[in-house]
Amino acid sequence: MxxxxxxxxxxxxxxxxxxxxxxxxxxxxxxxxxxxxxxxxxxxxxxxxxxxxxxxxxxxxxxxxxxxxxxxxxxxxxxxxxxxxxxxxxxxxxxxxxxxxxxxxxxxxxxxxxxxxxxxxxxxxxxxxxxxxxxxxxxxxxxxxxxxxxxxxxxxxxxxxxxxxxxxxxxxxEGNEWITRYVDPIRTRVTSRLPAGLLRAACLLPSAFLWAVIKLFYRPRANGRGPAMLPYGDYFASMYSYPFDEIHANVFDQLVTPVAHxxxxxxxxxxxxxxxxxxxxxxxxxxxxxxxxxxxxxxxxxxx
Ligand SMILES: C[S@@+](CC[C@H](N)C(=O)[O-])C[C@H]1O[C@@H](n2cnc3c(N)ncnc32)[C@H](O)[C@@H]1O
Incomplete structure (x- = not known):
């Protein structure tokens, strides 16, 4: 050891x-x-x-x-x-x-x-x-x-x-242009520099919003039906049964890193x-x- x-x-x-x-x-x-x-x-x-x-x-x-x-x-x-x-x-x-x-x-x-x-x-x-x-x-x-x-x-x-x-x-x-345009400037200048505890707290609200959207709109798609035009259709549908803290971890993961290409x-x-x-x-x-x-x-x- x-x-x-x-x-x-x-x-x-x-x-x-x-x-x-x-x-x-x-x-x-x-x-x-x-x-x-x-x-x-x-x-x-x-x-x-x-x-x-x-x-x-x-x-x-x-x-x-x-x-x-x-x-x-x-x-x-x-x-x-x-x-x-x-x-x-x-x-x-x-x-x-x-x-x-x-x-x-x-x-x-x-x-x-x-x-x-x-x-x-x-x-x-x-x-x-x-x-x-x-x-x-x-x-x-x-x-x-x-x-x-x-x-x-x-x-x-x-x-x-x-x-x-x-x-x-x-x-x-492809499919993530909005992240590079709107989220990346915030990630590189702000969130990747926040102390981890503060970032975890800051991620709670957007995670709760995302979790609610997934629960409200992605159930049919998670069951193999539902409209194909939903944004991130298959990705969010795959997260339909995840607990809230997994969504929270995913949001934190997006915002914590100084480098993302x-x-x-x-x-x-x-x-x-x-x-x-x-x-x-x-x-x-x-x-x-x-x-x-x-x-x-x-x-x-x-x-x-
Ligand atoms: C988003 S995580 C993915 C971890 C794992 N592959 C997974 O999917 O659960 C990225 C990982 O890459 C590691 N990493 C970043 N730069 C690295 C490097 N130069 N050499 C080895 N690991 C690195 C980080 O420490 C982090 O654990």
Whole structure:
């Protein structure tokens, strides 16, 4: 639970804290550390695991299914409280190595410590402290929070072996233009700088409004009927049965971070333009992008 990892070849030393190896290089930018520590405020507060996370996860990463994890060596970039780490590990992965830059890794460790195939590490996705040996790498809701999402994707994919697969879900620009126009200025100038307790309190009113709108108008859609023209139709319908505090957490999640990029389909497809095969990019519910691709050339070949 506490100790140190020491490299006899290069002399580097890394602490182990509360069961989690802290494999951080000395040069992590302040903006990335700040982003991770803001998210830790979310995962330390809304720390429990919920039944509906599994359905939500497989909706985000489809066409990846539970069967795709069986027997695989899996890498997760940005695990937060470990909700998806636990799902991947419980579906028969040979090993799951999950990294996060923030203190939320300790929450993830506690959620997965009973799973012998789950390994949580504090590390920077831009300099992942792992070799390119993974059968499957995935990252849900993370790449768009790094200063350069394309570079973050390349870094995630660089840890996949040749013939392995990389899967991700990111915010889309399409369908979210109003957020970039009206919400982002408030997020960057105000809410991402508020103390977490104050932001939680400030999110209560908009969360209550959103919760009421979902309960009042999205029930038919949640039951597979209802008008297609409702804004965020399938997304809000998927939240119809969520408890209020999940809506509150989602609103907080939108407003807490200093960095959020909203990406076009073309930007995302460009990440996969070379070095990959069997590429699938799909719009997820009209407001985000899900990608899946097979690494055609391993990291060693790409570097040479
Ligand atoms: C919106 S959360 C998503 C967490 C998790 N994937 C989930 O869906 O529950 C984004 C996560 O990315 C992590 N993160 C941000 N920058 C990172 C970096 N450079 N390296 C590793 N993790 C990072 C944050 O600490 C945060 O936990």
């Amino acid at each position: 506490a100790g140190e990892l020491a490299c006899s070849a290069c002399g580097s030393r890394f602490p182990i804290r509360e069961g989690v190896p802290v494999l951080l290089p000395g040069n992590v930018d302040a903006v990335k550390t700040e982003t991770a520590s803001r998210f830790a405020e979310e995962w330390l507060r809304w720390s429990d695991l919920r039944d509906y996370y599994e359905q939500e996860f497989f909706a985000w990463v489809a066409p990846v299914t539970a069967a795709d994890f069986a027997g695989q060596v899996v890498f997760e970039g940005g695990c937060g409280k470990g909700r998806h780490t636990a799902i991947a590990a419980s579906h028969g992965a040979k090993a799951v190595v999950a990294i996060d830059l923030g203190e939320s890794a300790f929450v993830a460790f506690n959620h997965t410590r009973q799973l012998p195939n789950a390994h949580v590490v504090i590390g920077d996705l831009m300099q992942p402290p792992v070799r390119p040996v993974f059968d499957l790498a995935f990252s849900v809701g993370v790449l768009h929070h790094l200063p350069d999402p394309a570079a973050a994707f390349a870094s995630l994919a660089s840890r996949v072996r040749e013939g392995g697969r990389v899967s991700f879900w990111v915010y889309g620009l 909203y990406l076009t389909g073309d930007q995302v497809r460009a990440w996969l333009a070379s070095g990959f095969r069997d590429v699938t990019v799909r719009s997820h519910r009209g407001y985000s992008w899900t990608g899946l691709a097979t690494v055609a050339r391993g990291a060693a070949a790409r570097a040479s």
